[in-house]
Amino acid sequence: MSTHFHPLRLTVIGTGYLGATHAACMAELGHEVLGVDVEPDKISALQAGRLPFYEPGLAELISKHVASGRLRFTTSYQEAAEFGEVHFSCVGTPQKKGESGADLRYVDAVIDSLAPHLTRPTVVVGKSTVPVGTAERLAERLTALAPVGAQAQLAWNPEFLREGFAVDDTLRPDRLVLGLQQEGSAAEVLLRQVYAPLLDADIPLVITDFSTAELVKTAANAFLATKISFINAMAEVCEATGADVTLLSKCLSYDTRIGGRFLNAGVGFGGGCLPKDIRAFMARADELGVDQALAFLREVDSINMRRRDRMVELAREHCDGSLLGRRIAVWGAAFKPDSDDIRDSPALTIAARLQLLGAEVTVYDPKAMDNARKMYPGLSYADDPLQAARGAHLILHLTEWQEFRDLDPAAVRKVVARPQLIDGRNVLDRDDWRAAGWTCRALGRP
Numbered sequence: 001m002s003t004h005f006h007p008l009r010l011t012v013i014g015t016g017y018l019g020a021t022h023a024a025c026m027a028e029l030g031h032e033v034l035g036v037d038v039e040p041d042k043i044s045a046l047q048a049g050r051l052p053f054y055e056p057g058l059a060e061l062i063s064k065h066v067a068s069g070r071l072r073f074t075t076s077y078q079e080a081a082e083f084g085e086v087h088f089s090c091v092g093t094p095q096k097k098g099e100s101g102a103d104l105r106y107v108d109a110v111i112d113s114l115a116p117h118l119t120r121p122t123v124v125v126g127k128s129t130v131p132v133g134t135a136e137r138l139a140e141r142l143t144a145l146a147p148v149g150a151q152a153q154l155a156w157n158p159e160f161l162r163e164g165f166a167v168d169d170t171l172r173p174d175r176l177v178l179g180l181q182q183e184g185s186a187a188e189v190l191l192r193q194v195y196a197p198l199l200d201a202d203i204p205l206v207i208t209d210f211s212t213a214e215l216v217k218t219a220a221n222a223f224l225a226t227k228i229s230f231i232n233a234m235a236e237v238c239e240a241t242g243a244d245v246t247l248l249s250k251c252l253s254y255d256t257r258i259g260g261r262f263l264n265a266g267v268g269f270g271g272g273c274l275p276k277d278i279r280a281f282m283a284r285a286d287e288l289g290v291d292q293a294l295a296f297l298r299e300v301d302s303i304n305m306r307r308r309d310r311m312v313e314l315a316r317e318h319c320d321g322s323l324l325g326r327r328i329a330v331w332g333a334a335f336k337p338d339s340d341d342i343r344d345s346p347a348l349t350i351a352a353r354l355q356l357l358g359a360e361v362t363v364y365d366p367k368a369m370d371n372a373r374k375m376y377p378g379l380s381y382a383d384d385p386l387q388a389a390r391g392a393h394l395i396l397h398l399t400e401w402q403e404f405r406d407l408d409p410a411a412v413r414k415v416v417a418r419p420q421l422i423d424g425r426n427v428l429d430r431d432d433w434r435a436a437g438w439t440c441r442a443l444g445r446p
């Protein structure tokens with residue numbers, strides 16, 4: 001069914017990674033958007049088209065719509081309430097300090113700050129990843145605090161965007177999920193208008209209850225983490241048997257029931273989502289008394305962590321059993337390519353551990369250097385991959401940026417002390433490197 005598009009006035013509360021992307025993309029769809037954040041510095045930077053993180057295409061899209069007049073920013077909740085017909089809540093849900101569960105203080109603060117200003121019928125839409133049961137609690141709080149009462153409706157619309165593809169994932173998502181208290185409600189009507197261009201493009205829409213909508217996101221991330229840990233567990237078995245995990249993965253990928261995506265063995269998953277989300281999911285299952293159902297996720301987490309230990313072990317082997325005083329180059333700091341995000345990055349945790357064990361570690365990353373320097377000031381940093389490799393006994397390739405695949409193995413060989421390379425992501429062309437005289441190792445390959 002084609003819906004006639006009519007632009008709405010939307011607010012996007014929280015202008016971090018998710019919010020900045022959502023705000024820019026909603027303006028791109030044709031809506032008038034007001035971005036809201038409590039940090040004035042963030043707001044003035046965004047208004048000037050500057051992003052505090054790297055995401056391909058996003059700064060350009062923000063500038064485009066600041067210029068078109070469809071995108072503005074404010075720190076005022078009152079202004080947001082007066083402006084918006086629909087309010088998207090896009091704040092973070094980090095892991096609680098010293099605990100596995102999610103910290104919901106920002107999600108709660110959005111309702112507490114916005115609701116008292118809601119004097120006409122409106123919809124508040126949660127997009128953050130939250131423990132199942134949160135939406136129901138927030139809906140009650142919203143009704144209780146809003147002057148319009150039950151005419152301030154809550155909906156849950158999880159976001160599945162990947163860093164590095166955030167704009168594309170938002171404008172062309174695989175599916176839209178709407179968690180509603182009641183089908184056919186005002187919330188549904190308004191959200192169908194918000195997403196009309198996507199619905200016209202035949203993006204599948206699934207209407208669910210709150211709990212299902214909350215669970216879709218956590219279940220998707222748990223599945224992806226499991227798929228990565230599955231192939232990494234196979235890599236452990238390959239290492240014990242002389243089999244090659246990249247060939248194994250290739251053979252599995254032709255089975256359409258399995259598929260090849262998220263089946264690359266290596267140093268494992270990191271980032272701001274997968275690790276924290278599976279832990280928060282286990283913590284919530286504990287509270288619900290279904291901890292057994294998710295016991296396997298503990299194993300998924302341990303397999304993932306073991307890959308980092310294994311990389312350190314392999315590095316030690318390549319340094320004749322002792323890391324003391326050995327120069328090691330680490331290529332990559334971001335948790336994955338096309339991102340400057342270093343949260344729970346396997347590359348940096350491995351680099352830091354090698355340094356603790358006495359190695360002299362020099363790191364290079366195309367985009368994540370500033371973030372890495374701030375978080376790990378004790379490591380050395382180089383301006384390019386060759387400079388990092390100068391005098392090295394060993395190179396570790398830990399984040400698979402295209403820049404590393406484009407390097408000439410012969411040129412790198414000229415600057416190192418020993419031509420030894422371990423590919424922690426299984427993407428470099430080993431034949432090329434070997435032909436240039438390198439000793440190459442990889443996780444899960446003979």
Ligand code: UDX
Nearest residue numbers: 159160161162163262263264268269270271273335336
């Ligand atoms: C993830 C989900 O993909 C996204 O849908 C959700 O909204 C947020 O969390 P993101 O954190 O951007 O997105 O990263 P993703 O592309 O999923 O990669 C996660 C980690 O897994 C990275 O460290 C990546 O290097 C690693 N990975 C991915 C592998 O080790 N092997 C693979 O085959 C795929």
